[in-house]
Amino acid sequence: MKTKTILLAGLIGAAAMTGLAGCQKRVKAPEVAGACYYIGYPKAGGLKFNELSKSEPDLEHCAVRLYNARMDLMATRTAGEQTIGAYNGTFLFASGREVRYSQHYEGPAFPLLVKAPDGRLVAPGSVVQEEAPTGEKVTVDIPKNLPQMPSDAKK
Numbered sequence: 001m002k003t004k005t006i007l008l009a010g011l012i013g014a015a016a017m018t019g020l021a022g023c024q025k026r027v028k029a030p031e032v033a034g035a036c037y038y039i040g041y042p043k044a045g046g047l048k049f050n051e052l053s054k055s056e057p058d059l060e061h062c063a064v065r066l067y068n069a070r071m072d073l074m075a076t077r078t079a080g081e082q083t084i085g086a087y088n089g090t091f092l093f094a095s096g097r098e099v100r101y102s103q104h105y106e107g108p109a110f111p112l113l114v115k116a117p118d119g120r121l122v123a124p125g126s127v128v129q130e131e132a133p134t135g136e137k138v139t140v141d142i143p144k145n146l147p148q149m150p151s152d153a154k155k
Contacts, residue, residue: 027105029086036062038069038085047105049086062087063099063113064121070094098124 030037030049036056037049052069056062066085073079074096084105085092093100093109099121100109113121 029089029091031089033088036065036085036087038066038083052085056087059087059090059101060113063092063094063101066092067094067099067121
């Protein structure tokens with residue numbers, strides 16, 4: 001009987017803790033269509049959403065604008081490890097190598113744009129072509145140590 005009572009009390013306690021964990025206030029990004037923000041940290045504490053632009057067409061354009069603002073802050077040596085911004089309820093985190101996005105200020109962020117070798121911001125995994133092909137024929141030598149297939153003898 002005591003075991004059931006202890007188990008029941010433990011389950012009630014765990015449920016109460018889970019319910020209280022959901023009561024924490026999360027920082028919400030402004031949901032103004034087309035507005036792009038970067039986050040400042042006033043001396044009084046908290047966060048301040050500073051407007052970068054009022055008319056960005058999509059998240060990627062805002063990410064590039066935030067990245068460029070970060071580069072300006074880097075030039076004046078006032079940028080931290082990352083510059084944080086927001087677009088239409090989504091948070092953006094710009095660093096020197098990429099821009100990540102998340103629905104939450106505190107949570108994990110996922111890659112949105114990464115810096116290519118030529119300095120452009122591109123979608124992760126996209127092919128970056130260094131030069132246009134010249135139109136000349138390209139020949140490739142067949143390695144001599146390839147395994148032989150039975151069908152190769154018929155050729």
